[in-house]
Amino acid sequence: MKSFARLAYPYMFWISxxxxxxxxMIVFYAFSTQGNDVLTLQFTLDNFKRFFSDPIFPMVLYxxxxxxxxxxxxxxxxxxxxxxxxxxxxxxDQTMMILLITLPMWINMLVRTYAWRGILxxxxxxxxxxxxxxxxxxxxxxxxxxxYTSLAKMDKSLLFAAHDLGANKIKTFLRITLPLSIPGVxxxxxxxxxxxVSSFFIPILLGGGxxxxxxxxxxNYFVASGDWNFGSAISxxxxxxxxASMFLTKKLDYGNKEG
Amino acid sequence: MYKFIKVSLCVLLLASTTAxxxxxxxxxxPMETFGCDVLNVYNTGEYIGxxxxxxxxxxxxxxxNYSLFASNEMMYTKLMDNSQYxxxxxxxxxxxxxxxxxFLQPIDxxxxxxMGAITPSIMNKDYDPGNVYSVPYFYGNVGIIYNTNNIDAAxxxxxGFNVFLEEKYKGQAYMYDSxxxxxxxxxxxxxxxxxxxxxxxxxxAYEWLLQVDENIEPAYVTDEVxxxxxxEERDLAVVYSGDAAYMTSENENLAYYLPEGGTNxxxxxxxxxxxxxxxxxxxxxxxxxxxxxVALDNSAxxxxxxxxxxxxxxxxxxxxxxxxxxAYDARVDYEFDEVFVHNEVLKQKLADLWIKVKSK
Numbered sequence: 001m002k003s004f005a006r007l008a009y010p011y012m013f014w015i016s017x018x019x020x021x022x023x024x025m026i027v028f029y030a031f032s033t034q035g036n037d038v039l040t041l042q043f044t045l046d047n048f049k050r051f052f053s054d055p056i057f058p059m060v061l062y063x064x065x066x067x068x069x070x071x072x073x074x075x076x077x078x079x080x081x082x083x084x085x086x087x088x089x090x091x092x093d094q095t096m097m098i099l100l101i102t103l104p105m106w107i108n109m110l111v112r113t114y115a116w117r118g119i120l121x122x123x124x125x126x127x128x129x130x131x132x133x134x135x136x137x138x139x140x141x142x143x144x145x146x147x148y149t150s151l152a153k154m155d156k157s158l159l160f161a162a163h164d165l166g167a168n169k170i171k172t173f174l175r176i177t178l179p180l181s182i183p184g185v186x187x188x189x190x191x192x193x194x195x196x197v198s199s200f201f202i203p204i205l206l207g208g209g210x211x212x213x214x215x216x217x218x219x220n221y222f223v224a225s226g227d228w229n230f231g232s233a234i235s236x237x238x239x240x241x242x243x244a245s246m247f248l249t250k251k252l253d254y255g256n257k258e259g
Numbered sequence: 260m261y262k263f264i265k266v267s268l269c270v271l272l273l274a275s276t277t278a279x280x281x282x283x284x285x286x287x288x289p290m291e292t293f294g295c296d297v298l299n300v301y302n303t304g305e306y307i308g309x310x311x312x313x314x315x316x317x318x319x320x321x322x323x324n325y326s327l328f329a330s331n332e333m334m335y336t337k338l339m340d341n342s343q344y345x346x347x348x349x350x351x352x353x354x355x356x357x358x359x360x361x362f363l364q365p366i367d368x369x370x371x372x373x374m375g376a377i378t379p380s381i382m383n384k385d386y387d388p389g390n391v392y393s394v395p396y397f398y399g400n401v402g403i404i405y406n407t408n409n410i411d412a413a414x415x416x417x418x419g420f421n422v423f424l425e426e427k428y429k430g431q432a433y434m435y436d437s438x439x440x441x442x443x444x445x446x447x448x449x450x451x452x453x454x455x456x457x458x459x460x461x462x463x464a465y466e467w468l469l470q471v472d473e474n475i476e477p478a479y480v481t482d483e484v485x486x487x488x489x490x491e492e493r494d495l496a497v498v499y500s501g502d503a504a505y506m507t508s509e510n511e512n513l514a515y516y517l518p519e520g521g522t523n524x525x526x527x528x529x530x531x532x533x534x535x536x537x538x539x540x541x542x543x544x545x546x547x548x549x550x551x552x553v554a555l556d557n558s559a560x561x562x563x564x565x566x567x568x569x570x571x572x573x574x575x576x577x578x579x580x581x582x583x584x585x586a587y588d589a590r591v592d593y594e595f596d597e598v599f600v601h602n603e604v605l606k607q608k609l610a611d612l613w614i615k616v617k618s619k
Binding site for chain 2 (some may be wrong): 057085217225
């Protein structure tokens with residue numbers, strides 16, 4: 001076994017170069033002033049003060065969390081019944097259905113969102129609804145597949161046992177199917193919420209540039225204004241929030257297992 | 260989409276021409292003449308003729324690594340990271356900043372013999388007095404493009420940039436999604452200088468932009484504006500003159516107008532970074548770009564006004580691609596037009612205000 005552990009080294013190397021190091025640089029930028037070089041290093045909290053001193057930035061953050069939350073709820077509401085129905089089908093049909101759901105993902109997300117732009121451009125929907133439609137469309141497959149996977153690997157004999165013991169369909173679902181599918185639901189929520197909260201091209205393409213989310217703020221400060229320090233501070237604030245919400249959902253997961 | 264196809268075709272074409280030319284190399288030895296045979300060029304997207312680079316490669320037996328930046332600020336950050344390039348094409352305000360921070364080296368006027376062909380009125384500007392560091396590439400203004408079927412020409416001509424306050428054009432306009440360009444429009448609409456530092460004027464400009472947002476609900480876009488206006492999705496926008504030249508040549512319903520109250524006059528120029536790996540070849544490249552045929556091909560393709568006087572004149576003549584195209588004919592010595600100078604403090608303030616306008 002020990003010799004296999006070595007196989008992880010390239011991955012460790014990969015992680016440290018492409019994930020850990022950039023993260024450290026973001027932290028470094030977030031706490032320093034602009035135009036800094038190594039010789040005249042200056043640390044500061046100004047970037048964070050700037051974020052919280054103007055109501056517009058926390059408002060954008062709130063808006064991002066809100067739309068990500070709504071996206072997740074809608075994906076869950078559509079995704080769960082969908083996954084449940086697929087899991088009830090014959091094995092052959094299941095494979096077909098999952099293939100159909102993943103099929104659009106063979107096409108680049110950006111291209112598909114452009115297609116939605118064409119559809120939604122001439123409608124009178126508000127930018128928020130347009131962005132919401134785009135997000136639900138893009139992230140729904142992640143939810144369905146996660147829930148489906150946990151439903152599909154469920155031991156069917158449990159359902160027969162419940163039936164034998166006199167539980168009706170609703171009770172069986174609430175006491176057996178639902179609890180066993182929770183890990184899939186949690187994974188689905190994570191996979192939908194994370195990209196939704198940080199998405200920046202969906203609001204640009206579908207919101208007509210007038211619907212600014214936190215991802216757009218970050219992009220704007222990095223690319224358009226060249227203010228990497230403030231951009232990093234926003235990224236860091238978002239990263240902390242995301243980590244907190246991940247921690248909470250994990251807690252929910254464990255709590256469920258204990259109960 | 261059209262742009263994407265254009266770019267991919269361009270890449271294919273470049274690939275095929277280099278592949279074909281491999282068999283018939285000429286005898287020119289770049290190592291002997293320049294001491295290097297690779298040139299790293301860093302430019303904005305859609306900003307060079309489709310055959311220009313391959314022609315340079317064939318003529319001099321060198322390889323050109325061509326990279327693209329999305330904004331001057333992106334390019335600046337890349338330079339700060341010690342990335343090595345031989346030729347850059349930044350805008351006036353960025354050149355000024357690069358010079359003051361000693362990122363550039365003087366150009367070699369003994370090599371760049373075509374310098375004399377440049378339009379005299381665009382030489383020796385404040386961003387680089389005496390053109391010690393920079394050689395003009397393209398230049399132009401920022402103006403209003405509108406669809407004559409749906410927008411009253413009289414409104415545009417009477418109101419200038421204030422046409423963006425007209426409620427009857429609600430849902431029909433685009434604004435440029437950049438704090439520089441939007442605040443420039445606001446300052447000029449209000450009759451201020453775009454280089455103002457006056458708090459009250461900045462506040463007024465901010466309120467002007469908020470008013471625009473409320474009155475006509477513009478979509479804030481960048482390069483999408485080109486295709487969207489050509490396809491008549493919306494009818495009114497603020498655009499760069501070179502893009503306008505291309506747009507008006509694609510759709511005859513479009514017209515371009517430069518406000519009498521003045522607008523932005525800008526220059527993009529070729530410069531050589533101080534840490535360039537191959538400065539001699541870089542100077543040769545700049546000279547090559549100024550030669551008549553190359554500059555003609557380049558300007559005709561991208562639609563921006565060539566810095567080479569004869570080329571610009573030919574393209575505006577009855578034989579040229581931009582005959583009677585007022586967008587191509589950039590306005591240079593107009594008293595209310597200004598160059599938008601770099602101001603670090605102001606920049607941050609405008610960036611924050613711009614986010615506020617968009618987030619409303």
